[in-house]
Every structure is written in C-alpha cells, then in structure tokens.
Amino acid sequence: DAKTTQPPSMDCAEGRAANLPCNHSTISGNEYVYWYRQIHSQGPQYIIHGLKNNETNEMASLIITEDRKSSTLILPHATLRDTAVYYCIVELSNFGNEKLTFGTGTRLTIIP
Amino acid sequence: EAGVTQFPSHSVIEKGQTVTLRCDPISGHDNLYWYRRVMGKEIKFLLHFVKESKQDESGMPNNRFLAERTGGTYSTLKVQPAELEDSGVYFCASSQGQGFPGELFFGEGSRLTVL
Numbered sequence A: 001d002a003k004t005t006q007p008p009s010m011d012c013a014e015g016r017a018a019n020l021p022c023n024h025s026t027i028s029g030n031e032y033v034y035w036y037r038q039i040h041s042q043g044p045q046y047i048i049h050g051l052k053n054n055e056t057n058e059m060a061s062l063i064i065t066e067d068r069k070s071s072t073l074i075l076p077h078a079t080l081r082d083t084a085v086y087y088c089i090v091e092l093s094n095f096g097n098e099k100l101t102f103g104t105g106t107r108l109t110i111i112p
Numbered sequence B: 001e002a003g004v005t006q007f008p009s010h011s012v013i014e015k016g017q018t019v020t021l022r023c024d025p026i027s028g029h030d031n032l033y034w035y036r037r038v039m040g041k042e043i044k045f046l047l048h049f050v051k052e053s054k055q056d057e058s059g060m061p062n063n064r065f066l067a068e069r070t071g072g073t074y075s076t077l078k079v080q081p082a083e084l085e086d087s088g089v090y091f092c093a094s095s096q097g098q099g100f101p102g103e104l105f106f107g108e109g110s111r112l113t114v115l
Helices: none
Strands: A009-013 A018-023 A031-038 A045-050 A061-064 A070-075 A084-092 A106-111 B005-007 B010-013 B019-024 B031-038 B044-050 B053-056 B065-068 B075-079 B088-095 B110-114
Touching: A009 A018, A018 A031, A018 A084, A018 A106, A031 A061, A045 A061, A045 A070, A070 A084, B005 B088, B010 B019, B019 B088, B019 B110, B031 B075, B044 B065
Parallel strands: A009 A106, B010 B110
Antiparallel strands: A018 A070, A031 A045, A031 A084, A061 A070, A084 A106, B005 B019, B019 B075, B031 B044, B031 B088, B044 B053, B065 B075, B088 B110
C-alpha cells in the first residue's frame, strides 16, 4: 500500500507556480521521496527525488519539511502540458531495486 | 537515445487466448521492471529483472503470467490463458540502477483488452 496521502485533484492557472502537497508521516530515516507524473495515457515520467534536503532540477523543486513528514512539489511556471496525474512515492532506495508503490496521486489541471 | 519501447501498443484478444507483450529497455540498463494498471486501479509492480535474472517477482498475480528476459536485453510478458480481469495497461520500465536511485524510465505501455 502507498505510504503517502495526496489531494485527489488541484487546479492551477497557466504561468503560475503549482504547489502539490504530499503527506508521508510514517516515513523512515532511509526512505526517499520520489515524484512521478503520468500525462494522459503515457507512461509515468520521473520528476525528482530527495532524502532530506530540498532539491531542484530543470523540471521542478522538491521541498521536504525538517521532520520529513511532508513535502511539496513545485512546478515554477506551469504550462498546459503539465496537466497530469502526479504521484508522490516513498520508498527505500536499494540502488537497483526501485520497487515503486504508486498511490492514487493528484490530478493537476492547468487552466488557460 | 531511444527510450523504452513496448510492443504492441494495443492488443485485443478473447478470453482463453494467449498474448505476449514485449519490452525493449534503454540500451545499457541492467534493470527492467513490469508494472500494470487494471481498470480503475492503481499502477502495480509485477516484477523486476536484473540482467537476465528475476530479482523480485512478488507482484505477479498468478501462474498464468510468465516473464522472461533472455540474454539480459529485451523482455517478454506472456499471459496464458488470458482472463477478463487481465485487461489493463502493462508498463515496462528500465533503470541504470546503481548510483541513480529511483529514476525509472517508463515505456508508453501496452494496452491489453480481453473480451
């Protein structure tokens, strides 16, 4: 079963920052937070991951609270192509055995 | 660089028939995974190969499903005989593994419809 809780849906205006929350109150010290998304009927797409520190890449930023019980994925300037289901996943990193457990995710809709 | 490719993109078969899905991972990726989403459900892990060896097949639903990865390159997932509840989208993913935690590259999926 998924170890995370996400809102089922969110809307965001095009060009604004989309902030997607995720609760993972039972996360253990060696578990990572991963974010994936699925655009329409395509395969899931990796976005970003982190352990303790905030992370940023060309797609998004990941903010993890100090107690690690929650995190926020930030898409800084949302576009229509960012409309997708976003999955927050907590898993051990076994450096080769990434058995990801997908939950129901958040359906993000970008409004023109 | 080519991504993960899956074939066929869509297959329609009748209950009791056999279907074989194929996955070609990204070149050089030792890790290969199969996942599936059945109607209305979440994406679920099926199994994981490291090269040609099955590392974890705890998600395989029953013995009607057989996965192989001959030579550690492409993989096939055979469903024999297919049942109605097998309908869904089967995703393949690959990863480099060591040093790159959590970054799985998924294919577009193979949609299976069992009538």
